[in-house]
Amino acid sequence: MAEHIRVLLTEEEVDKRIQEIGEQISKDYAGKQVHLVCVLKGGSFFMCELAKRITVPVSLDFMSVSSYGSDTKSSGVVKIVKDLDESLKDKDVIVVEDIVDSGRTLSYLLEMLRDRGPASLRLCTLLDKPERRVIDVHVDYTGFNIPDEFVVGYGLDYDQRYRNLPYIGVVEFD
Ligand SMILES: O=P(O)(O)OC[C@H]1O[C@H](OP(=O)(O)OP(=O)(O)O)[C@H](O)[C@@H]1O
Numbered sequence: 001m002a003e004h005i006r007v008l009l010t011e012e013e014v015d016k017r018i019q020e021i022g023e024q025i026s027k028d029y030a031g032k033q034v035h036l037v038c039v040l041k042g043g044s045f046f047m048c049e050l051a052k053r054i055t056v057p058v059s060l061d062f063m064s065v066s067s068y069g070s071d072t073k074s075s076g077v078v079k080i081v082k083d084l085d086e087s088l089k090d091k092d093v094i095v096v097e098d099i100v101d102s103g104r105t106l107s108y109l110l111e112m113l114r115d116r117g118p119a120s121l122r123l124c125t126l127l128d129k130p131e132r133r134v135i136d137v138h139v140d141y142t143g144f145n146i147p148d149e150f151v152v153g154y155g156l157d158y159d160q161r162y163r164n165l166p167y168i169g170v171v172e173f174d
Pocket residue numbers: 039040041042043073097098099100101102103104105106156157
């Protein structure tokens with residue numbers, strides 16, 4: 001089956017929104033240093049673009065998680081595949097994600113990170129699919145609320161492909 005990508009959010013729309021979020025974060029954290037925690041792999045593209053647009057001092061760290069059990073999306077328990085290099089103690093932390101879908105990954109992850117004693121902990125996601133929520137997650141900064149469609153690009157993959165698209169699209173099959 002041939003597949004093609006229908007553009008949902010153009011590169012210009014995404015860039016403009018990231019600029020706005022960067023400005024908002026810079027205001028909210030005036031006089032502070034912000035510690036961005038990127039959840040690999042999907043969050044990496046957004047994190048790099050966002051970090052460039054934040055004008056307060058920024059430090060970065062990366063982690064990679066996956067789920068226990070055979071059904072990634074339903075277990076809701078995440079296992080750390082690569083942990084952060086640095087402690088979160090007393091830092092103003094923002095977790096940067098590409099998408100919040102069911103909310104299972106972020107709900108679990110935020111609880112785990114809160115136990116590490118950050119001064120503050122917020123969540124920033126490029127995309128949110130509120131209709132899909134199974135577990136409530138408070139999102140502090142959202143790029144776009146999108147409908148319940150499987151999206152790719154800007155870090156999001158379909159079978160590990162399309163992460164490098166500079167826009168957000170929906171995979172369609174001919
Ligand atoms: O709200 P949820 O239903 O838990 O889904 C959101 C999670 O799914 C995606 O990660 P994925 O497992 O696809 O890993 P990847 O970033 O390495 O592609 C995304 O980056 C979130 O971590």
